[in-house]
Amino acid sequence: MARLLRVLALSALVATTLGLVEAPAAATETGRFGLVWIHPPSGVASADRLARASALGAKWDRFPFYWNEVQPNGDNQWQYGTYDARVAANRANGIQTQGILLGAPGWATQSGRIDEGKWAEYVRQTVTRYRDSVRYWEVWNEPDLLDGSGKGLFWPYSVADYASLLRVTYLTINAVDPSITVLMGAIAFPYNNEGFLGQLLAEIAKDPAAKANGFYFDVLPFHSYDRVARLYDLPLGYMGRPSYEGLHAALRRHGISKPLWVNEFGVPIWDSGDGKKAPGRATQDEQAAYAIQASAYALAAGIERVFFFQLYDDGAGAVDPSTGRPAEYFGLVSNDGQARPAYVAYRHAIQLMDGARLVTRVNTGRSVVDDGLKGVETITLYGTPRGKVTIVWSADGGQPATRKLKASSTGATVLDKSGAAKGTIAAVDGAYTLTLPAATNNNNFDCYTSHGCDPDDYIIGGDPVILVESDTSVPSAAISPLPTASNAPFEVKWRSLSGSASPRFDVQVMDSVEGVWRDWLTNTQATSARFGEGQQKLQRGRTYEFRVRARDAAGNLLGADYPPNGMASTLVAGGNVLSSSNIDARIEIVWPHGNQPVSKADKVNIASYLFSRDSTVSVGPNWDVMPRLYRSINDGPEEQVAVATKRLTTVNGLTVPVFEFNDVDVSAARDPRNRIFFHVGMGSRHTESNTWSHAVDSRTYFPKTDVPTAVLATAPAEVDAKVQIVWPHGGASVDKADKANVVAYLFERGTKKSVPTGFAPAVRLYRSIDNGVEEEVAVGQMMLKKEGSLTFPTWVFNDVDVSAARDPNHRVYFRVMVDNTTHYSNVWAHAQDARTYFPNQDVPTGVLP
Known part of the structure; x- marks a missing residue:
């Protein structure tokens, strides 16, 4: 090197x-x-x-x-x-x-x-x-x-x-x-x-x-x-x-x-x-x-x-x-x-x-997906001989970057890296907006490694912009520096700068995309805590900023209030995060154009919420992974038909995102012999969703079981996972059956060619009831079946509980998922009447950070 x-x-x-x-x-x-x-x-x-x-x-x-x-x-x-x-x-x-x-x-x-x-x-x-x-x-x-x-x-x-x-x-x-x-x-x-x-x-x-x-x-x-x-x-x-x-x-x-x-x-x-x-x-x-x-x-x-x-x-x-x-x-x-x-x-x-008494660092705009996107650095020095000094630069090449900073004064002197005064900047609506030159040095050492040269990897940031404000105050408390990136949960530490013997602290957090400071801990005597534990799942790829202030036992501030900007930040790269595997995607309404009945509607608009798993706590307003709508017709496998657009709405004082799919084709359901099923996913096949049935009569009648036309020698890249039969014990009718045996076949996507007999990934059965999200209920046992000259694998799920469907007001839906394989399932409806009647829409009870 x-x-x-x-x-x-x-x-x-x-x-x-x-x-x-x-x-x-x-x-x-x-x-x-x-x-x-x-x-x-x-x-x-x-x-x-x-x-x-x-x-x-x-x-x-x-x-x-x-x-x-x-x-x-x-x-x-x-x-x-x-x-x-x-x-x-x-x-x-x-x-x-x-x-x-x-x-x-x-x-x-x-x-x-x-x-x-x-x-x-x-x-x-x-x-x-x-x-x-x-x-x-x-x-x-x-x-x-x-x-x-x-x-x-x-x-x-x-x-x-x-x-x-x-x-x-x-x-x-x-x-x-x-x-x-x-x-x-x-x-x-x-x-x-x-x-x-x-x-x-x-x-x-x-x-x-x-x-x-x-x-x-x-x-x-x-x-x-x-x-x-x-x-x-x-x-x-x-x-x-x-x-x-x-x-x-x-x-x-x-x-x-x-x-x-x-x-x-x-x-x-x-x-x-x-x-x-x-x-x-x-x-x-x-x-x-x-x-x-x-x-x-x-x-x-x-x-x-x-x-x-x-x-x-x-x-x-x-x-x-x-x-x-x-x-x-x-x-x-x-x-x-x-x-x-x-x-x-x-x-x-x-x-x-x-001589600075406190130095803080916040990084914004960094990416967890793109290694070359390092964002904007903001380092603030308090208590210097010249007042409050803020040094800002872009760590990325290409185009200039923009950084908006809350101001401590009505204006600031702008210096370049040599210390030369470049003029002054006035705060507009309490903030400075800075344009930052792009980085130019991508002479990185990856050229000497197996990774090879990366032209997007800049080792020195662009020219820094330096702001000097007359504010000589020093915050009453400080957040300890955090790593540039962390897996959730991570420890946040703070300390008093006031000299008080027994201070109490208020700690705030901000998702830097959302841009709103929220209380995390108030009036605490602790000097550290773990952020993002348990149900407090964070969003991967988001930067979280923190700031703190100190009070005495009577609640009086020990010096300055919260600083206007963050004191430490970290990018959440993984760990206890929200993702498609711990999000409940729930369809709330399927609305035919012109309020037409199913027998006449050609197009519908569909709205859905995304909640933290097993809760009605909505994802935040800045959630940026758009859900996808999947549709299956009759016994056919699902297919993606739309990507959502996001709209913010206010429910009980909470600002939450609603995800909408407009102008979705449902004309097939005008024929009373056809049934359409919808569910929502996040691009991962394991997102938990409810199922919405749209049909004149959406009960699944015994279809003809598929017959494979061939058996593949190797596993395909994508499969159609199809429930073939839901057979109540003893041949009982829906209104009397407690348990059923379910059988699924796997085919190469878009064909009737069966996967090979040595197909290894686990095959799982998911069930949803009424408008609830699906849950895994069984792992299939592979059994070989012979049809004519072909021997092919099937997956059997025995003793599956279907007792909820004995009540005519309940509907049970089944789908199949396959581990480590891109798969598309059909939907099987098990009910006395499986049509979706307008359920009570979910009401968000909270918003994730």
Whole structure:
């Protein structure tokens, strides 16, 4: 991968017996932003270079203290000259140093392993020397990263060996000064060794003394390149190819909770010098957008420190093998001293974001079906020195996107990614409407995988639009960040920002398509709950936004009210969701044109509701999967005849959708010998529906049983599933029968060719009574039957309850469904009089979120 090529090129620049790290930069004691390599790898930064770093507002510098340089000969001579100068220069410029301990000289390895006693002495000497100046130490760099042959690039030893080195380092530093912070070696995940962190945490957890010693690290850092959303998704988890539980969840599985840092992030440019366009690279303009977006994502994910890689190019990056020249450049400043647009953008990010008291993120417009549709990102910073700052960008290519935001003020200043004022925007009806440029960088790494290049996969969003409002208030409570996508149910957490000892909370939720805030929890002392549990089924593919406010015990607000926009969001990808398998589709009325009787009507209009399974709770007004109408005539299999149009209506104060099928042909029923049956589906053959019969007399009289004309050798793609007979026990009449045996045949769609005798899928019998939705009542037992020279399978359902039909006011309908096969059933009506008389229409009692 390109990342690996970059690291390989970089390791060649700094000589060490192991292949040493090109390390990134650090942040200030109070600041959250830093740099990698303020100083050049070969020496100490010039005054001009240090001034460039200071002018950014970056407060950290990250670089390695190579053991083989500090103690090259194995004697007691320690050579810290260059490192002393770097640390002193940083301190003089108000920049903290985050050091990296790494690089074993040849004399300090035995049998292919580092001598931990000698390593501990190097750690003790180094940490003690800089005890007053360097308070943060990292143990190695990217111990998980593999080279092209599958061996560790920076850490060539085992996971257990690294766990042991981490333990020795932590205990050694703790003995020098327990207030010094120890960082695990930053992981390069997810580049090419995804299992490393889990294996390492499991190895650490085996140590009975680990918990008492903080599991031998204080901070988990990671590195993030190229794909900007990775800074948000890695901490919280993501769903994709493959999915990942998230760094916080990986820690929790082992009983560990640690803050996260990103002490390398960046994207190399190709439109400078000898650069070449390739996956993972950007233009200078795109790198500037990346600097803003990555910084915002990191803060929204709750990351404590972020360090941009790197200040100058310094030669780090992939090399074009045909020329031996650099093919990409990471620097905010070129080696000849020219500040790039990303330098200005990163400075702007630090000025806007550092010191924010609360950062929230909402994504809207993302698709669960189309991986390439990532939607619009909205990241809001409260309590900044400039007021409320909102950063918005489109994550999709193609056409510009639109985002409407509720306003906190009557107007806002509009800034671009460089910090330049582009004018002001006035709130119209309390909202701003923004037009967002499309993303342009689809140089994704899928080109290096089996998935292949995806031109719709954009790794950096379009130019961000930044709004600055004068509102200096901070919400009284906050929702914790949520993963970009979740399976329902999922946990939502919140906390008070008011300082009150025992706050109470109101939590609201909004389906971002519906756009209406609804109370979820009120006056609760809980600080978390699961959303979408049990009967609270959610809609797959919908984004749910959350916001919260805090009150005291008397009900008084503890500070500001709800913010005007969401504070966290997640896209529901699956789980406990509404779908065709848990929706009741109910036909409410079949209305002949002109109110004509069945014997004269040619066309009808049909209306239906969709309810949550076994309830009269309607789907929401924004339900966007249109039901389909299926019709069967006499003993024939069903066929789709219409797709619904949606109309909103108000019933008992509830706004609900009604789904209508207009101008449906029913002329066949003018002949009293014909019967028409309707039911509604959602495109899945297992949607539960009621059955509506439309006929002068719709009782099923014993039709002639179908006779197969052939038996197929292989299973067909689609089948006609036909009930052939409903035979009451003892030949009893409908008004006396309690039980019946039902027989079904399966044919290739549109033919009389039977499925083969080895047909495996389960065949199920569904029954509906009157206007009720159908339910499964039996699984068929396959029995072979012989007709002439053909032997074919039939499915028998014995002892099926039909007692409801003994009452002349009740009607029983049967249909057949086939597992994992597209199928079309006929309808069998069992009743003394199976015509549908106008039933009482259902009245919705609620609306789903």
